[in-house]
Amino acid sequence: MVKREGNCHPAVRVSEHVYWVGAVDWDIRDFHGYATQRGSTYNAYLVIGEKTALVDTVKAPFVGEMLARISSVLPPEQVDYLVSNHAEMDHSGGLPEALAVIQPERAFASTHGVSALRDHFHLDREIAAVKDLESLDLGGVRLTFVEMRMLHWPDSMATYVAEDKALLSNDAFGMHLASSERFADELPEWLLDYEARKYYANILLPLSPLVAKAVERVAGLGIPIDTIAPSHGPIWREPAQIIGRYATWAAGARARKAVIVYDTMWGSTAKMALAIAQGLSESGVSVKVMPLKSSHRSDVALEVLDAAALIVGSPTLNNQLFPTVADVLTYLKGLKPRNLIGAAFGSHGWSGEAAKHAAEVLTGMKVELVGDPVNVRYVPDNEALRRCLELGREVARRITAAV
Numbered sequence: 001m002v003k004r005e006g007n008c009h010p011a012v013r014v015s016e017h018v019y020w021v022g023a024v025d026w027d028i029r030d031f032h033g034y035a036t037q038r039g040s041t042y043n044a045y046l047v048i049g050e051k052t053a054l055v056d057t058v059k060a061p062f063v064g065e066m067l068a069r070i071s072s073v074l075p076p077e078q079v080d081y082l083v084s085n086h087a088e089m090d091h092s093g094g095l096p097e098a099l100a101v102i103q104p105e106r107a108f109a110s111t112h113g114v115s116a117l118r119d120h121f122h123l124d125r126e127i128a129a130v131k132d133l134e135s136l137d138l139g140g141v142r143l144t145f146v147e148m149r150m151l152h153w154p155d156s157m158a159t160y161v162a163e164d165k166a167l168l169s170n171d172a173f174g175m176h177l178a179s180s181e182r183f184a185d186e187l188p189e190w191l192l193d194y195e196a197r198k199y200y201a202n203i204l205l206p207l208s209p210l211v212a213k214a215v216e217r218v219a220g221l222g223i224p225i226d227t228i229a230p231s232h233g234p235i236w237r238e239p240a241q242i243i244g245r246y247a248t249w250a251a252g253a254r255a256r257k258a259v260i261v262y263d264t265m266w267g268s269t270a271k272m273a274l275a276i277a278q279g280l281s282e283s284g285v286s287v288k289v290m291p292l293k294s295s296h297r298s299d300v301a302l303e304v305l306d307a308a309a310l311i312v313g314s315p316t317l318n319n320q321l322f323p324t325v326a327d328v329l330t331y332l333k334g335l336k337p338r339n340l341i342g343a344a345f346g347s348h349g350w351s352g353e354a355a356k357h358a359a360e361v362l363t364g365m366k367v368e369l370v371g372d373p374v375n376v377r378y379v380p381d382n383e384a385l386r387r388c389l390e391l392g393r394e395v396a397r398r399i400t401a402a403v
């Protein structure tokens, strides 16, 4: 039996018919490889007409908190319908327990969602498939389901509450941010920008072409939207704030900025990185130097989002890339950043394959390489550092011509 936590978790009214009944995760610091330094929320929403629907659930350990919030509005057993916008566990982990407690009359998901939920939970009850733009009348308020394929999985959809002009958008327009405030307009602009940007870079960047289409499609539906209520982070009561950012990021806008990401064994690759950085900055290009002993892969992704160049340095270890460099390159390759200029460099003792391997990965990412990899045996002398400085200057020239 799920523990009910009394009235200590009240629901938050979002609009006339919609309540936030989700959970705040102050503790999470790793979200499938993404460093969530400020935690997250799993937002579930109760939509109340003559009938009541719960839209999404929460990560499994937070079901008690969600049910307590529902209880602050009505007994959970009075919820008539359950809608799953997305099967990923941060939204559906609590679904089996919620179904068991609530026993809703019907449960709904997209066609892909039905099969994804089946393969996650092997449930013995029916989840009904809803089509794109199909509606569910709650009596006095109507839910319309809008396909949002690949935002973030093939099953993803949003639920639109027409009477409240509210789009319950699931992963789209979210951010990983635990806060006591539920609305974006209660939080500082710099924090919203940082966390929304980081979320986009780490979750949605590879799907940018689809994000652009989805934003266009929602705009083309002609449905008025006063509120965007995502499934992570704060709720937007001024949707233009986040829609405008998504349009910019999806378009792949680049700044006069380079990211140098590297690791080092005995300080030589670090010396090379700093010489390249000097060549860039003295040419008027902003540089972000990211040593991997102190930079998380998801922070590198954040910086790459609007950078024009990605320069990668690695010492050679046992004929290979240094492990941290291999990690960040694998991660970045999956995120498919577009239109980057790049270069590779590194120090080695006798074989020196790492810079070549880094260049190969960058080529696989369709990064336009500037010159051959710069290799240095053991410790760079003044001549080697001059070559690094010149590499920085050349990358700066290419950025200036492109941006």
Ligand code: FEO
Residues within 6 Å of the ligand: 086, 088, 089, 090, 091, 152, 153, 171, 231, 232
């Ligand atoms: Fe927030 Fe794709 O799950």
